[in-house]
Amino acid sequence: MGYVPGRFDREGAEHMDRIAKTVFAPVYPVLAEQILIRCGFSRGRCLDVGSGPGSLGIALAQASDLAVTLLDSSPDMLAIAEENVREAGLSDRVSPLRGDVHDIPLPAGSVDLVVSRGSVFFWEDLSRAFSEIYRVLAPGGRTYVGGGFGTAELRDAVAAAMTKENADWKSFRDKNLGPDNRERVAGVLADLGLHHRIINDDSGLWVVIERGR
Numbered sequence: 782m783g784y785v786p787g788r789f790d791r792e793g794a795e796h797m798d799r800i801a802k803t804v805f806a807p808v809y810p811v812l813a814e815q816i817l818i819r820c821g822f823s824r825g826r827c828l829d830v831g832s833g834p835g836s837l838g839i840a841l842a843q844a845s846d847l848a849v850t851l852l853d854s855s856p857d858m859l860a861i862a863e864e865n866v867r868e869a870g871l872s873d874r875v876s877p878l879r880g881d882v883h884d885i886p887l888p889a890g891s892v893d894l895v896v897s898r899g900s901v902f903f904w905e906d907l908s909r910a911f912s913e914i915y916r917v918l919a920p921g922g923r924t925y926v927g928g929g930f931g932t933a934e935l936r937d938a939v940a941a942a943m944t945k946e947n948a949d950w951k952s953f954r955d956k957n958l959g960p961d962n963r964e965r966v967a968g969v970l971a972d973l974g975l976h977h978r979i980i981n982d983d984s985g986l987w988v989v990i991e992r993g994r
């Protein structure tokens with residue numbers, strides 16, 4: 782089966798896990814480093830929304846002292862994530878949690894850093910999703926939510942490999958990371974009145990929201 786975006790059942794989860802461990806593998810440590818530098822966190826509580834097999838959350842835990850919760854609405858993704866966490870020897874600091882971004886099963890103000898890669902493009906109600914993310918942010922907390930590959934070199938290498946699996950992959954990527962989507966997200970955040978900045982460079986398209994103290 783070629784890559785089918787938006788397929789999160791067992792077969793889709795196994796496929797995502799496979800590409801996360803091969804084509805995408807070099808991307809996660811680079812993103813983790815960028816997140817830690819750009820958000821200025823190396824400890825505290827982190828939530829990886831739409832974690833899939835858990836690669837970003839695991840890379841963040843490996844590069845910091847963060848305690849990471851992997852949130853995903855797909856039980857198939859989370860089953861694989863749990864296995865990956867165990868294999869990485871991080872079960873004491875990284876834990877899976879089933880839930881939907883539109884109704885995050887965590888208390889208000891309980892998370893210092895919310896990260897998310899490649900999931901926002903599938904959320905049905907951006908306004909509700911970002912309200913929920915803001916609700917769980919602790920005072921002084923930040924987000925790094927969006928999509929991308931870290932560097933232009935990684936982006937191009939991933940594209941070359943993924944196009945072989947799915948001829949439409951580049952247009953899917955460009956739609957997600959392009960100006961229309963950026964404006965759509967910016968509009969939602971402006972309507973919600975959330976103080977934020979958008980990073981849109983070779984690393985990808987990322988929303989950084991800061992919750993005041």
Ligand code: SAM
Binds near residue numbers: 833853854898905
């Ligand atoms: N973040 C991972 C990565 O970069 O390797 C996985 C990205 S995968 C393309 C998107 C993930 O978002 C899937 O695991 C899917 O189940 C999850 N997802 C989609 N909609 C969601 C929602 N409303 N709430 C929580 N997770 C969601």
